[in-house]
Amino acid sequence: MATRTKDIRTDTEELLTEAKAPSQQPLTVPTDKPVAYPLDLPEGEARLRTPAVGQRASRPDGRLHGLGQTQYIDDITFPHMLHAKILRSEYPHAKILSIDTSEAEKMPGVLATLTGDEIPENSFGPTFQDQPVLAYPIVRHRGDGVAAVAAVTEQQATDALEKIKVEYEPLPHVFDPLEALEDDSPKVHGDTNIYTSKTIKKGDVEKALKESEHVFHRQFRTQMVEHVPLEPHASIASWDGNGRVTLWTSLGRITLGREDLARTLKMPQSKIRLIGTVVGGNFGGKNEITNEPILALLSKKAARPVKSVFTRGDEFISSTIRHPFTMDYTTGVDSDGKILARKIRLVLDGGAYCSWTGTTIGKGSILAPGPYNIDNILVEAFAVYTNKTTTGAMRGFGAPQVCFAYESQMDDIADALGIDPLEIRLRNGFSENSLSPTSQTLQSVALKESLTQAAERFGWKEWQE
Amino acid sequence: MKQRGRGMACMWYPIGFTVAANPSAATVKVNTDGTATLLTGTVETGQGALTVLGQIAAETLGLATDDVHVVSGDTDVTPMDTGAIASRTTYVTGNAIVRAAEKAREILFEAAAPLLKVKPDQLEARDKRIQVLGFPSSSIPIAEAVQHSEGVLGNPAIGSASYNPPTVEMDPETGQGKPFNTYVYATQIADVEVDDETGEVEVLKIVAVHDCGTPINPMLVEGQIQGGISMGVGFALQEEILFEEGRQINPNLTNYIMPTSLDMPELEVGLVDNYDPTGPFGAKGAGEPTAVPTAAAIMNAIHDAVGVRITALPATAERVLGAIIEKQEAERAAPQ
Amino acid sequence: MLVEINVNGEPKSADVPPETTLLKMLREDLGLTGAKLGCDVGDCGTCTVIVDGVSVNSCLMMAARANGSNVTTIEGLANANELHPLQEKFEEHGALQCGFCGPGMLISAKSLLDRNPEPTVFEVRDALAGNLCRCTGYTKIIEAVMDAGREMRSGQSGA
Numbered sequence: 007m008a009t010r011t012k013d014i015r016t017d018t019e020e021l022l023t024e025a026k027a028p029s030q031q032p033l034t035v036p037t038d039k040p041v042a043y044p045l046d047l048p049e050g051e052a053r054l055r056t057p058a059v060g061q062r063a064s065r066p067d068g069r070l071h072g073l074g075q076t077q078y079i080d081d082i083t084f085p086h087m088l089h090a091k092i093l094r095s096e097y098p099h100a101k102i103l104s105i106d107t108s109e110a111e112k113m114p115g116v117l118a119t120l121t122g123d124e125i126p127e128n129s130f131g132p133t134f135q136d137q138p139v140l141a142y143p144i145v146r147h148r149g150d151g152v153a154a155v156a157a158v159t160e161q162q163a164t165d166a167l168e169k170i171k172v173e174y175e176p177l178p179h180v181f182d183p184l185e186a187l188e189d190d191s192p193k194v195h196g197d198t199n200i201y202t203s204k205t206i207k208k209g210d211v212e213k214a215l216k217e218s219e220h221v222f223h224r225q226f227r228t229q230m231v232e233h234v235p236l237e238p239h240a241s242i243a244s245w246d247g248n249g250r251v252t253l254w255t256s257l258g259r260i261t262l263g264r265e266d267l268a269r270t271l272k273m274p275q276s277k278i279r280l281i282g283t284v285v286g287g288n289f290g291g292k293n294e295i296t297n298e299p300i301l302a303l304l305s306k307k308a309a310r311p312v313k314s315v316f317t318r319g320d321e322f323i324s325s326t327i328r329h330p331f332t333m334d335y336t337t338g339v340d341s342d343g344k345i346l347a348r349k350i351r352l353v354l355d356g357g358a359y360c361s362w363t364g365t366t367i368g369k370g371s372i373l374a375p376g377p378y379n380i381d382n383i384l385v386e387a388f389a390v391y392t393n394k395t396t397t398g399a400m401r402g403f404g405a406p407q408v409c410f411a412y413e414s415q416m417d418d419i420a421d422a423l424g425i426d427p428l429e430i431r432l433r434n435g436f437s438e439n440s441l442s443p444t445s446q447t448l449q450s451v452a453l454k455e456s457l458t459q460a461a462e463r464f465g466w467k468e469w470q471e
Numbered sequence: 472m473k474q475r476g477r478g479m480a481c482m483w484y485p486i487g488f489t490v491a492a493n494p495s496a497a498t499v500k501v502n503t504d505g506t507a508t509l510l511t512g513t514v515e516t517g518q519g520a521l522t523v524l525g526q527i528a529a530e531t532l533g534l535a536t537d538d539v540h541v542v543s544g545d546t547d548v549t550p551m552d553t554g555a556i557a558s559r560t561t562y563v564t565g566n567a568i569v570r571a572a573e574k575a576r577e578i579l580f581e582a583a584a585p586l587l588k589v590k591p592d593q594l595e596a597r598d599k600r601i602q603v604l605g606f607p608s609s610s611i612p613i614a615e616a617v618q619h620s621e622g623v624l625g626n627p628a629i630g631s632a633s634y635n636p637p638t639v640e641m642d643p644e645t646g647q648g649k650p651f652n653t654y655v656y657a658t659q660i661a662d663v664e665v666d667d668e669t670g671e672v673e674v675l676k677i678v679a680v681h682d683c684g685t686p687i688n689p690m691l692v693e694g695q696i697q698g699g700i701s702m703g704v705g706f707a708l709q710e711e712i713l714f715e716e717g718r719q720i721n722p723n724l725t726n727y728i729m730p731t732s733l734d735m736p737e738l739e740v741g742l743v744d745n746y747d748p749t750g751p752f753g754a755k756g757a758g759e760p761t762a763v764p765t766a767a768a769i770m771n772a773i774h775d776a777v778g779v780r781i782t783a784l785p786a787t788a789e790r791v792l793g794a795i796i797e798k799q800e801a802e803r804a805a806p807q
Numbered sequence: 808m809l810v811e812i813n814v815n816g817e818p819k820s821a822d823v824p825p826e827t828t829l830l831k832m833l834r835e836d837l838g839l840t841g842a843k844l845g846c847d848v849g850d851c852g853t854c855t856v857i858v859d860g861v862s863v864n865s866c867l868m869m870a871a872r873a874n875g876s877n878v879t880t881i882e883g884l885a886n887a888n889e890l891h892p893l894q895e896k897f898e899e900h901g902a903l904q905c906g907f908c909g910p911g912m913l914i915s916a917k918s919l920l921d922r923n924p925e926p927t928v929f930e931v932r933d934a935l936a937g938n939l940c941r942c943t944g945y946t947k948i949i950e951a952v953m954d955a956g957r958e959m960r961s962g963q964s965g966a
């Protein structure tokens with residue numbers, strides 16, 4: 007017995023010693039076949055250098071993107087997974103008198119339907135919770151979802167949507183933001199369409215305007231634009247046997263998303279898991295929940311994972327867009343082009359629901375006077391509801407709109423007074439320790455440096471035309 | 472006839488949320504071979520945040536970018552984060568990461584100090600080593616410090632922290648206050664050609680100089696500026712959702728015109744040399760500011776080229792031509 | 808109905824309903840999720856693949872029409888030992904950000920360089936005009952394609 011154990015141990019040791027010896031044969035893999043990943047490729051050099059800050063390091067996901075290996079939500083599938091589609095409102099403002107999903111439920115492949123009255127807490131929103139998950143009983147824009155269907159294939163889900171019968175009673179609607187400001191305009195929510203306003207006041211703007219050598223006035227307007235992320239919104243919901251729901255989602259803010267889901271589904275946060283993969287473009291449009299509670303509930307009903315991907319049409323009509331601004335700028339300057347006073351009125355077309363309007367109106371108002379030293383400022387901003395697509399966060403939160411206005415007017419002033427556009431900006435621009443429109447002492451200011459460097463690179467002084 | 476014009480626009484833009492708390496939390500774990508893992512609740516939305524955040528963690532720990540693996544976007548695993556929004560990721564999440572990595576590093580300094588026969592506050596982490604300030608030849612590899620800390624002393628090198636930018640509430644009537652902790656600045660100058668017979672505007676070149684504090688990864692900041700300018704060009708000249716009776720009539724990419732590779736001008740991008748002491752290694756942010764001044768610069772260039780002031784975006788050929796014709800008629804009607 | 812195609816050098820087949828597009832077949836039946844669904848109507852180019860040497864929007868081509876064809880997708884660009892020069896240069900230049908347009912963009916670029924090894928910047932812009940990108944502004948993409956073209960011409964790569 008003892009001898010046998012000793013033999014076994016020796017054999018094992020020999021085996022282990024053999025295993026450690028590196029293979030003498032070079033690795034050969036046929037090079038003409040597709041691969042999941044190339045083997046043993048070095049990382050970009052900048053990634054290997056210290057110090058790390060300031061390196062032009064290549065992105066690890068960059069290589070995966072180039073190989074087509076990145077898994078976006080739509081690339082993920084699960085066994086028994088269903089596809090969901092959303093039926094959207096036919097009217098810009100209406101009351102739903104009835105919704106009948108019984109015909110849809112009988113359609114081949116359909117395993118679950120959902121309407122707004124089935125949602126435990128049918129409201130969400132980053133500032134005010136005025137937006138429904140599925141509109142019920144009032145729809146406020148044509149992109150409002152009113153019902154959802156989960157079926158085995160996407161085509162079956164789309165076919166089933168057509169069988170859902172919705173009876174609407176159209177209500178008076180308002181589309182123009184200036185009209186929405188009026189007291190007698192149709193109301194989208196509650197008693198007034200002005201749902202948020204902001205004032206910034208510094209000094210005495212009326213007095214300073216009277217004392218100005220020249221006063222310039224103009225109205226500027228911007229349009230509705232969409233983020234157009236190349237990847238449409240996508241989510242997958244799935245439950246486990248312990249009543250825990252997991253959502254794979256293109257949402258850019260999963261912490262907030264989990265709170266929203268806990269609220270709308272009336273569940274504890276510890277029973278909800280949100281997983282965000284690489285998002286195919288956000289730009290502000292994927293910063294709040296869209297389909298997620300719907301999918302969670304459909305998935306629970308059908309006892310299967312449910313996926314939903316927005317069509318490109320859905321992206322336009324149902325996801326958020328940028329606020330159109332109507333901006334009235336009145337600016338008083340002295341004979342040297344120094345701005346003495348600036349009075350601004352902003353009207354934001356706020357769409358059907360609040361979404362990120364609170365942040366947009368706040369930032370827009372603060373930034374509206376421009377990066378200039380102005381002692382007398384009045385900004386009055388209003389956001390109004392209209393029965394159009396919800397306006398939300400989009401790259402800049404009001405900054406691109408107001409910049410268009412204040413920089414256009416700057417050139418108007420320069421032109422009228424015969425001052426070079428670069429010169430007038432340097433004359434008025436912020437420096438270190440300048441006071442902002444809210445009287446904040448600004449630090450790490452690099453405005454004039456950006457002006458002079460850009461002008462130099464462009465050849466501003468040498469320009470001949 | 473084609474008329475050439477140039478126009479400039481400058482701007483300022485804040486980092487973080489307006490007054491409201493928008494914290495980020497992070498956890499950094501150092502492995503026994505000197506590599507590390509970073510846990511962050513933010514989600515990669517394409518801008519390269521995870522690469523930059525990894526670089527910030529690496530810098531604090533004295534490692535190379537590739538040594539840090541970044542885990543993100545899972546509410547079960549990663550700590551809370553207010554999200555990739557308001558250009559806050561580099562600054563707010565970055566600051567949280569610096570603090571978290573410093574805590575992990577402190578554990579390593581405590582372990583390494585007696586091995587190097589100095590006090591912990593005499594140490595720094597650099598080039599994958601823990602070395603003595605002012606006497607770098609006295610050093611040990613980070614891996615050794617981790618192995619000693621975890622395997623001998625029983626103190627794994629792990630640190631968690633959070634950051635929220637300090638603000639002051641704005642007065643409800645006058646708006647006075649300190650809504651943000653830092654801002655960024657930029658100037659863009661556009662060179663355009665306007666056909667005064669068709670109103671078509673071609674942007675030939677844009678020069679952009681942006682301030683983002685320290686560029687943690689200059690290649691990624693350039694990418695943000697170039698991408699932001701493309702959105703700005705679309706905003707200025709092409710994009711518009713058209714409504715009829717509350718219905719969108721162009722909810723598709725055939726009729727919603729946005730920039731293709733043929734629409735982009737030649738771009739020259741520069742960064743201002745700036746350092747913000749409140750940001751991680753002096754960095755501020757870059758995501759949104761890049762899309763802000765482009766439209767204004769192009770409108771000013773159109774004004775320089777053909778003398779018309781466009782007051783409503785987008786400046787489609789119809790609008791520009793309409794403005795040109797209006798100006799010509801006004802000039803004809805004006806008394807000589 | 809049975810559709811047989813040769814994908815990246817390998818024969819593949821799937822039994823699909825007649826209205827299936829080539830894109831859906833690649834993604835759902837063959838598990839090749841590199842080509843993306845961005846609009847489903849041929850506007851955005853994220854579904855671009857090469858069919859018998861020509862780059863096409865696979866969302867506009869019926870799978871049945873591709874029967875018997877040679878199809879190249881993004882998964883077929885790299886081999887076991889190296890990346891295609893385009894993939895290498897895209898990574899080096901940081902040409903992709905969110906990456907969603909990437910597979911389509913790379914396929915269009917490959918199609919260009921295969922037929923025109925020395926394109927001008929304008930020719931690159933023109934070849935990529937059907938591939939929309941919202942993140943990058945196209946600048947680094949164009950630089951990467953020009954750089955890849957240079958590398959392919961100098962014969963430094965085997966691809």
